[in-house]
Amino acid sequence: MNESATAVGTDAPTAGRYAGLSVGAWRWIGALALIVLAVVLPFGLSKYHVFELTLVMIYAIAVLGLNILTGYNGQISLGHGAFFAAGAYTAAILMHYYGVPYWATVPPAALICFVLGVLFGLPALRFEGPYLALVTLAMALAMPQLLKYFDNWTGGQQGINLIKPLPPAGLGIDRDRWLYLVVLAVLLVAMRIAANMLHGRTGRALVAIRDHPIAAAAMGIHTARYKTLAFGTSTLFTGVAGALAAIVVGYVSPEGYSLFLSISFLVGSAVGGIATIGGAIVGGLFIQFVPNLANDISDAAPGAVYGLAMLLFMYAMPRGVVGSFGPWIARSMRQIAQHRAGFRSK
């Protein structure tokens, strides 16, 4: 029964009701269903696949951080691998030298990476475009050197071996599934925080600074503060992802945080949709699975297959998967709403 008086051609996709529930309600149900699915999924998969999906979610959190900075605020970063490493080593050092339990290492990692991000964000205010790319590139290159140099803390080339955490007794699930659920919880919290931030006033300010920096400043938006905040928040997310990665993989060493990691984050971000939240998950899936697939397709030149995949994704969906499909879905739902409203009013 259609009781809403929406005219044909309205813009809001929230017009119209479907089976008694508004579109907004359907969105909630959909999200809830996905979450339930995500929670139940690991119990139907082998331990290895659970491990893989855990890595996907970790990369998604890292890419989400990059989306905040590069997507919503327009500051390019080729150096997020360095912050991923910072988070990882914070967790590893706390666990290895100070016996801190694994779950308690995540907040310090977040704090330290936030502070680092703000510290780097301040000078980064001076730079734009390729210059900013160079500065962040320098971070990505310097990090492995610094990690190797301060080997009293970091274990240098040998790295730090970590004991994998045990799930709480009495829950009756194994380590892999427990860590999956922990990471899932962090991912959901991260997405919620990002959504609140980006769909509200802060997000609008960031986007304004990205698209029209002069106009934004003229309107009274404190550009420097928001840009620095964006940097710090972004590195916070990626640092948390790094800490989780250290816990899940159980080993940190400088070789794991090369320039290639930073570039992978950027590519994942672009493939998923740079200014989206859901795109981060697509980015995580891309980073995790496409290189493996490339290896299966060609063991002679896997890099070429991976590079080709990047090209094809960018041709087909230059705004990323969620960036391209998101508007398409919204448009389709609008058309459906219009069509129904129009049909009913006959």
Added chain:
Amino acid sequence: MTMKQTLAWGLATAGLVLASGLAFAAGQYGPGATDTEIKIGNTEAYSGPASAYGAIGKAETAYFNMINEQGGINGRKINFISRDDGYSPPKTVEVVRKLVEEDQVLFIFNPLGTPPNTAIQGYLNDNKVPQLFVATGADKWNDPKHFPWTMGYQPSYRIEARIYGRYILKNLPNAKIAVLYQNDDFGKDYLIGLREGLGDKADKLIIATQTYETTDPTVDSQIVSLQGSGADVLLTAAIPKFAAQAIRKVYDIGWKPTHFMTNVSSSVGAVFKPAGPEKGIGIISAAYGKDPTDPQWKDAPDFKEWLAWMKKYNASGNIADANNVYGYGVSYFLVQVLKACGDNLTRENVMKQAANIHGLTGPMALPGITISTSPTDYAPIKQMQLEKFDGNTWQLFGEVISGGSGS
């Protein structure tokens, strides 16, 4: 129960016992091993900055293809699954978990790199999966007490550097030593080994060190800097590209130190020829295998066999690439171990046979160098031979030196 039922049960039970007895006779199997197949897992760097080592994986694949064509091992074909980890330890963990849990391989063979192997050592030992003949020269793989499932293969970098250190103590007691090393576990191990070989004279004799990253374009600046220190002995712990640059720069600036070169970069064809053979005269190295581009082995029967294998099974491989000799040699060793297992292809037995080798001579080994292991000695190759480059070939000199930890 009726008579008939009892009889039926009796026959069924007897049949079961007989069948399992037959199964026993046919072979004991761990995961990945059957009557017709042995599944082996391997991780290699096929992408990224270490991708030059991918040639090892390709050589091993080619060797196992040859074995399969010749009938396999005790009638079983080798199913060799080699995957790329890009020399990134988190990726190695993922790839190895897939090999063990999804592909269900019998063991992991010759995984490449110290950080990747460190990352998977705990997992493999916890799950009792053999980590056989790791492709790295680090010292720590010879520790059967703490890691009974992990075994090394080649002489460690430290053993080699210790040999240089002792040579210097004996022949150049007042040396002023400079060291150029790659800024990672490989390079650092040379510095540590050299210091061990020099004993308490280390601080006095080593007067300068310089490092480089694999992302650096050249090491020319480092060489100039080391010359400026006044050193008359140089140890270069660098991979082939940078070793060639170093050899050339040392010559170009007119520096004439006693120059020690890591075995990793001792290939005539891949390092000395590009650098300019006359620039490398007098360089000292240590080796355990024959350099395929060294003309003195041209007529050796094992070299000819290797060359024939390269042409038939590994045609895309580069003859000057020492990785192809390495892969050939370690695969041969594995095949002997698997043959010794017979029909008992459990993980335990594979480990047991690997730790039970006595005086095996591998193809392309230098004369006098053999492979030996025991339950307390997980270092298959411990011997090396010093050699000096004369502009054309490596002249072996001295005796085969055995370097154990502490000897």
Added chain:
Amino acid sequence: MHQLLQQIFSGLSAGAIYASLALALVMIYRATDLVNFAQGEMAMFSTYIAWTLVNAGLPFWGAFIITLVVSFLGGMAIERVIIRPVENAPVLAAVVVTIGLALIFNSLAGWIYSYTVQDFQSPFPDRPVLGALITTRDLGVIGVTLVMLALLFAFFRFTATGLAMRAAAQNPASARLCGIRVGRMLAIGWGLAAAIGAAAGIMVAPVLFLDPNMMGGVLVYAFAGALLGGITSPVGAVIGGLIVGVTENLVGTYLIASQLKLTVAFALIILVLVFRPNGLFGTAIVRRV
């Protein structure tokens, strides 16, 4: 003192390598407003083509010319086929495409030519000059770089095509109204950059030794040099590249912790950029609301 001079000259030689690739980066940026992350790998691949020709028996300069022409055409083809689909897409899409391109070239080179280091003879003899401070080969590299710089400078300043290219990059819509075929300008820009890169690679291979990962590190330093000099200025690119080379060498020599050479060198470069955010010779981008 002798050590200092030697390091400076060593730095100039290395810097000339960075400068030559930086020229290619500047070329692409002026023509298309894009940083081409595949520049180094394209140069490396072109060098392998030259190497193949030389091994097949061609004289050096013949192989050089042919490789430059092939690279020019290849660069144009890449622009037409691979870059054009994302020309109107967000900048990040184009960046990712160049990253993918870099991976493809690197992987293909490794597959076709293997990762063993190859020998590439320089046309310039390798005689030490100025008391072993520098060799004639290194002087050759510097010389060729300066020649390319001069040609590029003249091209942009004094030729009609160069002017048209600058117009097409700055304001494509207006350029079209003037009758400039913007698409063709872009393609020519890429072609020229590829040719410059090829020349850089061929000059550099005898020094660095040819292998698929030859240009990876060089690209990073070339990028730094180009930005230090000003990404829009060819002269700046060369000077920037030379400065980066000398800085890197001096830092490595005189810094106590030589393992942090790369970190410190980059920190110094960034410090300079903080005071001159558009590079030493770059023009500030004026934004109008």
